[in-house]
Amino acid sequence: MKQTLEVLGFLAVVQGLAGLVSEFTDWRWGLVQRVGFLDGYELYASLALLVLGGALFAAAESRASG
Template identity: 75%
Template sequence: MKQVLELIGFLALVQGVLGLVHEFTHWHVGLVQRLGFLDGYEIYVSVALVVLAFALFAAAESRGSG
């Protein structure tokens, strides 16, 4: 379970960072800007993904190795 939380956290972190990179540099990377229903909220969603990633990492650490 720890590895699953870490994997999902890593994916959330990558997508959040790529969404922020897209917003500030206009490179076409990541999934956040490709979802039409998120128009206008890309920065908020990207920041939320980064925060979610850290929460998932903390949850994975609290689970321990067992």
């Protein structure tokens, strides 16, 4: 369970960073840019993914390994 939380946290952080990079540059990559209902809210969604990733890492650290 701990590894699953860490992998999900890593993916959330990567997608959050990709969304922020896409927002401030001309690159269009990452999941946030491809989801239609987030049009106009990409920055907020990217920040939310970064916070979610941090929360998943914190939850993984609080779990016992084994």
